[in-house]
Amino acid sequence: xxxxxxxxxxxxxxxxxxxxxxxxxxxxxxxxxxxxxxxxxxxxxxxxxxxxxxxxxxxxxxxxxxxxxxxxxxxxxxxxxxxxxxxxxxxxxxxxxxxxxxxxxxxxxxxxxxxxxxxxxxxxxxxxxxxxxxxx
Numbered sequence: 001x002x003x004x005x006x007x008x009x010x011x012x013x014x015x016x017x018x019x020x021x022x023x024x025x026x027x028x029x030x031x032x033x034x035x036x037x038x039x040x041x042x043x044x045x046x047x048x049x050x051x052x053x054x055x056x057x058x059x060x061x062x063x064x065x066x067x068x069x070x071x072x073x074x075x076x077x078x079x080x081x082x083x084x085x086x087x088x089x090x091x092x093x094x095x096x097x098x099x100x101x102x103x104x105x106x107x108x109x110x111x112x113x114x115x116x117x118x119x120x121x122x123x124x125x126x127x128x129x130x131x132x133x134x135x136x
Contacts, residue, residue, distance in 0.1 A: 026056035033062050037069045046074035046125040053118060060107040067114030074121035078128035093120045 026036055036056045043049040049070045057063050082090060097116035101109040 026052075031056065033058075033065060037065055040066060040069040040073060043073060046070070046077055046122055046129075049073040050118060050122050053115075057111065057115075059111050061110040063111035063114040067118045070118040071121040074118070074125040077125040081128060090120070090124060 027039070031039070036052070039056075040049045040052050043052060053063075053066050053070045057066065079087075079090075094117050097113055097120060100116060101113050
């Protein structure tokens with residue numbers, strides 16, 4: 001009898017491990033990676049997107065997609081207003097994030113890179129929003 005219970009438990013664990021959709025407990029519910037990206041896209045700005053990213057992060061390579069969604073949300077605040085040299089500086093800062101962990105193996109380093117890039121975008125967004133409020 002114990003063997004059957006053990007085998008049933010093992011089957012459940014293996015079926016969950018084989019599932020391609022990752023899930024995280026986020027906003028007090030279990031959400032897939034795609035659902036978290038949709039939630040980030042639906043936020044009302046960069047700060048809210050970054051908070052959701054922080055709250056829902058996997059700590060692994062799945063964070064790359066979450067970070068990209070945050071970058072896109074934050075870039076909406078400033079990217080169109082950057083001049084050539086400023087765009088180059090921004091791209092350089094993102095590149096530094098990419099290079100920082102490039103020689104490290106493991107999915108947590110992909111997460112670190114995603115957070116680094118999202119934080120750069122968030123800083124640019126904050127500067128743009130602060131400058132915009134001063135101009136008013």
